[in-house]
Amino acid sequence: MTHGIDNQRRMLIQGAGGLGLAGLLPASFAQAGFDWKRYSGQSIEVHLVKSPRADLLQKYEKEFQTMTGITVGSEQVPEQQSRQKAVIEFNSGKTSFDVIHLSYHVQKRQFAKGKWLEDLRPYFASQAATDFDLKDFAAGGMFYATQTDGRIDSLPLNLDPWLLYYNKELFAAKGIQAPKTMADMLTAAKALHDPANGVYGMVGRGLKNANVPLWTTFFLGYGGSFTDASGKLLTDGPEAIASATLYRDLLKSNGPAGIAGFNWNESQSLFLQGKAAMWIDGSGFALPLEDTAKSKVVGKVGYGVIPAGPKAHLVSMFGDGVGVSAFTQKKGPAWYYVQWATGKLMQQRMLADGMGAPVRTSAYANKEALAALKLPVAWLQAVADSLRISRPGLPVIEPVNEFRDTFGIALNNILTGADVATEMKKATAEFQPVLNKSEGKS
Known part of the structure; x- marks a missing residue:
C-alpha cells in the first residue's frame, strides 16, 4: 500500500x-x-x-x-x-x-x-x-x-480539479461499471435513475451562475473553446449546444425535482444520503462523504476522473x-x-x-x-x-462573473424546459458586447 x-x-x-x-x-x-x-x-x-x-x-x-x-x-x-x-x-x-x-x-x-x-x-x-x-x-x-x-x-x-463521485453500491447492484465516457455516464444515469425509490441517476449544480462550471466541464470534453483568436464567442456552436444538451439530459431527465435550484451543498447532501448515483463537483467536497456522522455512503464512494468526451479527455x-x-x-x-x-x-x-x-x-x-x-x-x-x-474551467476574462450570470440563466432555463440551441444563441448574443467592451472593442 x-x-x-x-x-x-x-x-x-x-x-x-x-x-x-x-x-x-x-x-x-x-x-x-x-x-x-x-x-x-x-x-x-x-x-x-x-x-x-x-x-x-x-x-x-x-x-x-x-x-x-x-x-x-x-x-x-x-x-x-x-x-x-x-x-x-x-x-x-x-x-x-x-x-x-x-x-x-x-x-x-x-x-x-x-x-x-x-x-x-x-x-x-x-x-x-x-x-x-x-x-x-x-x-x-x-x-x-x-x-x-x-x-x-x-x-x-x-x-x-473536478471529479466524478459515484455510488459503488448502486452501480454494483445493477452490474454497471464506472463510466469511461460521457456517453457511458448518460447511459448509467438512465439505468440507475429510480425516483420511485428515492434514487436519482445524477445530481449537480442547476442554480444559475453556479451551474456554469458543470456545463463547461462537458464543453471541454466536446472539444469546445470559449472564443476564437479574434475574441468571437464560440458558445453557440455545435460543441456548446451538444454539451448543454448533455447537461440537460443528465440533470433534468435523471435528477431530482427542483434541480434548477441546486448548488454544490444541496447536491452533496443528496449524494451523502445515498440518494444519488453520481455527482460531479470539486475535489475538495469529498471529506463529508467519508464522515460516519454525516454520510450514509461511507466506504461506498467511487472517485473518478471526469469521463472522456467525444472529442477530448480534459478536466475543468x-x-x-x-x-x-x-x-x-x-x-x-x-x-x-x-x-x-x-x-x-x-x-x-x-x-x-x-x-x-x-x-x-x-x-x-x-x-x-x-x-x-x-x-x-x-x-x-x-x-x-x-x-x-x-x-x-472558465474563460480567463475580466467579466467572467457576467459570463456565469448570462449563461447560468440560459442553463437554468434549459433545465426548466427551454430549447437548448435557442438559449445558447441568445446568451452568446447577449454576452458578446459585454466581452467586447471589456477588451476595449467597439
Whole structure:
C-alpha cells in the first residue's frame, strides 16, 4: 500500500507542477530574524468564501492568534454574495476586511483591473518566515496568482480539479461499471435513475451562475473553446449546444425535482444520503462523504476522473487564494495571515483532511500528511490523474462573473424546459458586447 501511495504522490506532484508556465516562479526569500510576534496586539478582519478551505482556516484560527498575538475576526460568505460584497467594497475605496479569499477563475482579471490587492513581492523580501519557500508553490498556482504586469497580489491555496463521485453500491447492484465516457455516464444515469425509490441517476449544480462550471466541464470534453483568436464567442456552436444538451439530459431527465435550484451543498447532501448515483463537483467536497456522522455512503464512494468526451479527455480546473486588501491600514498583520494560511503546515493539513488539492508540492511528499489522509487512496489517485489533464474551467476574462450570470440563466432555463440551441444563441448574443467592451472593442 505504501508503494502505491508513493507512486500516486509522485504523479500528483508532476500534475500540479505542470499546470503553469515554466520559469514563472521567482526566487525564494527568507529572513533569519523573522518574528511572528511583530504585530502582536493588532487585529484584522478576514473575508472567506464558504468552502472547505474556509472551514480549515477557521478551524486553526486560534493557533495563528496564539502564534502571532494578532486577533482575527473572520466570516464565511456564500460565493455569489461574496463576489457582490467584494465589488461594492473595493469600488468604495474602503474595505471592511483586511484579507480576502478569492476565486481565481472568477476574480483574477477583475481584481487586477482595479488593483484592489496589495503587491506581495516586497513582503517576500522583507517579511518572509525562514520556511516560506516561494519555490514550493506549483507553477499552476503561481500562474493564477501572478498578474500580467508581474505583480503577485495573492498567494494560492488550492487547485481544484473536478471529479466524478459515484455510488459503488448502486452501480454494483445493477452490474454497471464506472463510466469511461460521457456517453457511458448518460447511459448509467438512465439505468440507475429510480425516483420511485428515492434514487436519482445524477445530481449537480442547476442554480444559475453556479451551474456554469458543470456545463463547461462537458464543453471541454466536446472539444469546445470559449472564443476564437479574434475574441468571437464560440458558445453557440455545435460543441456548446451538444454539451448543454448533455447537461440537460443528465440533470433534468435523471435528477431530482427542483434541480434548477441546486448548488454544490444541496447536491452533496443528496449524494451523502445515498440518494444519488453520481455527482460531479470539486475535489475538495469529498471529506463529508467519508464522515460516519454525516454520510450514509461511507466506504461506498467511487472517485473518478471526469469521463472522456467525444472529442477530448480534459478536466475543468479552478483555484482559489488569499490576498491583502490594497485599502487596508493593516497590511503587515494581514500579510502574516496570508503567509500562515498558505504555509506548509496548513497545506499539509488540507491534504490530510481532503479539503482540496494543495498548491505546495511539499504537501504531497509529507509522510505525516499522507499517513493522516482521511480519504481513500482512490481520491488521491483521481486528483493525481485529473491534474495531469486539467484546463481552466472558465474563460480567463475580466467579466467572467457576467459570463456565469448570462449563461447560468440560459442553463437554468434549459433545465426548466427551454430549447437548448435557442438559449445558447441568445446568451452568446447577449454576452458578446459585454466581452467586447471589456477588451476595449467597439
